[in-house]
Amino acid sequence: MAILGTWINRQITRGVLAASGEGGVALINAFLEPATQGLEPGGHLSAESIEMLDQIFVDTPIAKSIVSAKIWSTDGQILYSSLAPEVIGEKHVSNDVARAARGEIVSEFEDMVSAESLHEQALSFSIIEVYAPLFKQGTSNVIAVGEIYENSTALAEQLRLSSIKTWIVVCLTTLVMLFVLYSIVKKGSRKIAAQQVELQRRMSVHQEMASQNEALRFAAERARLEANEANEELIGRIGQDLHDGPIQLLTLLVLRLGTFKLRNSAKGRETVLEMRDLAASVVQELRTLSTGLVLPEIGDISTEDTIRLASYRHENLTGSKVETVIGMLPARVSTAMKICLYRIVQEALNNSFRHAHGAGQRVRAHFINGVLRLEISDAGPGIGSEEGQSPRIAGLGLRGIHNRVQAFGGRVEIRSEPQAGTTVSVTFPATANS
Numbered sequence: 001m002a003i004l005g006t007w008i009n010r011q012i013t014r015g016v017l018a019a020s021g022e023g024g025v026a027l028i029n030a031f032l033e034p035a036t037q038g039l040e041p042g043g044h045l046s047a048e049s050i051e052m053l054d055q056i057f058v059d060t061p062i063a064k065s066i067v068s069a070k071i072w073s074t075d076g077q078i079l080y081s082s083l084a085p086e087v088i089g090e091k092h093v094s095n096d097v098a099r100a101a102r103g104e105i106v107s108e109f110e111d112m113v114s115a116e117s118l119h120e121q122a123l124s125f126s127i128i129e130v131y132a133p134l135f136k137q138g139t140s141n142v143i144a145v146g147e148i149y150e151n152s153t154a155l156a157e158q159l160r161l162s163s164i165k166t167w168i169v170v171c172l173t174t175l176v177m178l179f180v181l182y183s184i185v186k187k188g189s190r191k192i193a194a195q196q197v198e199l200q201r202r203m204s205v206h207q208e209m210a211s212q213n214e215a216l217r218f219a220a221e222r223a224r225l226e227a228n229e230a231n232e233e234l235i236g237r238i239g240q241d242l243h244d245g246p247i248q249l250l251t252l253l254v255l256r257l258g259t260f261k262l263r264n265s266a267k268g269r270e271t272v273l274e275m276r277d278l279a280a281s282v283v284q285e286l287r288t289l290s291t292g293l294v295l296p297e298i299g300d301i302s303t304e305d306t307i308r309l310a311s312y313r314h315e316n317l318t319g320s321k322v323e324t325v326i327g328m329l330p331a332r333v334s335t336a337m338k339i340c341l342y343r344i345v346q347e348a349l350n351n352s353f354r355h356a357h358g359a360g361q362r363v364r365a366h367f368i369n370g371v372l373r374l375e376i377s378d379a380g381p382g383i384g385s386e387e388g389q390s391p392r393i394a395g396l397g398l399r400g401i402h403n404r405v406q407a408f409g410g411r412v413e414i415r416s417e418p419q420a421g422t423t424v425s426v427t428f429p430a431t432a433n434s
Contacts, residue, residue, distance in 0.1 A: 001177075005170035009163050013109060024130030025105055028146035031056050032071055033134045035080075036144045045071065045079050057082035067123065068149040071134070074101040074142060083149075100131035100145040107131075109152065109159075128152040224407060298338050303329045304365075306338045307374070310345035311363050320358030322349060327366030337428075340404045341365075341374060347401055348376035348424045356380020360421060370429070377423040382416040401426070 035049040056062060057069045068083035076098070077091045096106045108129045127149045134144040298306050304326045311322040345363055352361050360379025365372070398414065405412045405426050416422040 001170050001174040005167050008166050008170070012162050012166070013159060024107070024128070024148050024150060025132045027066065027148060028130070028132045028134070032069065032146035032148075033137075036071060036134050036146075037137050039079075039143055050080060053080055053082065065151050066148050067127065067151050070147040072097050072100075072145040072147060074145065079144065096129075096131045097145050097147075100133050100147075101142055103133050103142060105130070105132050126152045227407070298342060299335045301338075302331075303333050303338060303341065306342050307345055307363060307365050310342045311349070314346065314349040314353070318353050318358060320353055320361060323362040325362070325364045327364075327368075329365060329367045330372065337408065340408060343404060344374060344401050344424075344426055345376060347398075351398065352376065352378040352380065352422070355382075356421065372428040374426045374428075375423060377421060379421040382418050382420060382422055398424075 032053070035045065035053050038049070039045060053069065053071075057066060068081070070078060070082070071080040072094075073079055075091070076094055078087050078089065081087050096108070099106050106129075109126070129147065129149055131145060131147050133142040134146050135141060136143050298309065301309070307326060308324055311324045314320070315322055349361060349363070352358065356378040357380065358378075360377070362375075362377050364375045364377075367373075401424065402412050405428070408428055410426060410428040413425040413427075414422065415425070
């Protein structure tokens with residue numbers, strides 16, 4: 001806006017100078033040009049011409065507005081001066097005279113700094129300086145340069161008032177623009193501040209929800225582990241109850257049958273023997289079930305020892321051979337996790353012994369990149385060829401493995417091909433080990 005105000009003031013001054021210049025040119029053509037018609041190149045004005053010019057510009061009413069008049073030769077020599085006759089004959093280098101000699105009209109306002117205008121500079125009021133070419137009558141040949149100095153006191157006051165008004169308008173416009181811009185920025189700032197508050201509120205809500213979700217996840221994980229432990233505890237309690245209740249009663253029945261004899265009937269003795277054998281078979285079956293339900297104390301042994309114990313017990317019960325390869329395993333896992341590993345090895349080896357008759361039984365376990373991997377394989381005919389079922393749903397035992405692994409967030413993959421054996425592959429994420 002400061003640049004705009006300066007430019008407007010200059011444009012106003014330039015327009016006023018252009019209008020004044022046109023009036024000055026008219027005066028120059030009317031009064032100065034006739035006096036130069038008899039001027040020869042390199043010559044001087046005649047005494048008659050100088051006297052005629054003095055009658056016009058010296059001590060006359062026109063001198064109130066035209067305070068000074070000069071005639072220059074085209075090479076910069078003063079031929080006439082109404083205010084200071086003593087400078088006639090002096091020669092000065094003036095760009096304004098040179099421009100006028102080329103046919104231009106030059107107007108200046110309070111811009112007198114050259115030596116040839118020392119007398120005019122001493123005046124105590126504002127002056128407009130106009131240079132114009134003087135032509136040979138009837139031709140376009142420049143024979144001299146006319147210069148007049150106009151009294152511009154009134155014009156200067158008008159320019160001053162115009163400048164004040166211009167700056168007032170510019171300042172008011174600037175203030176209005178600044179107020180509008182301030183209002184826009186203030187409104188935007190308030191909106192941004194409100195959005196920041198809303199974003200912070202939403203972020204707080206999201207953080208609170210994330211914390212709640214994390215707490216719920218931990219609670220669910222704890223509940224899952226507690227449920228696994230409770231299930232194992234329930235299974236163990238059922239096995240113990242079977243051992244302490246029905247098994248004991250059946251054992252007593254077998255003993256009583258062993259001492260009971262029917263002397264009068266061979267058929268009766270045969271019936272007693274059959275009942276005793278049947279009761280013994282039931283006792284053995286119940287003992288097997290209770291032994292499978294009640295786990296040994298594995299809470300204080302390592303993960304590796306838990307897997308090796310399952311393989312060792314299978315070898316003792318079946319008389320088969322199990323190749324056990326254990327890699328790096330986590331130092332500590334939960335008891336529920338160790339029970340799950342034990343049951344998976346136990347069930348998979350039992351299936352292997354039942355379908356593959358213990359051929360090529362192998363147990364491998366390792367822990368890599370936060371993933372616990374357990375594989376139980378054999379070299380038998382395969383589950384599908386044996387039972388005519390899909391490997392994923394073959395028997396309650398495999399479904400039980402699926403259920404146990406899914407409780408810990410793991411994955412089960414069962415690969416079985418005819419005459420190529422069966423492999424049960426189980427993977428647990430790192431979070432399942434805690």
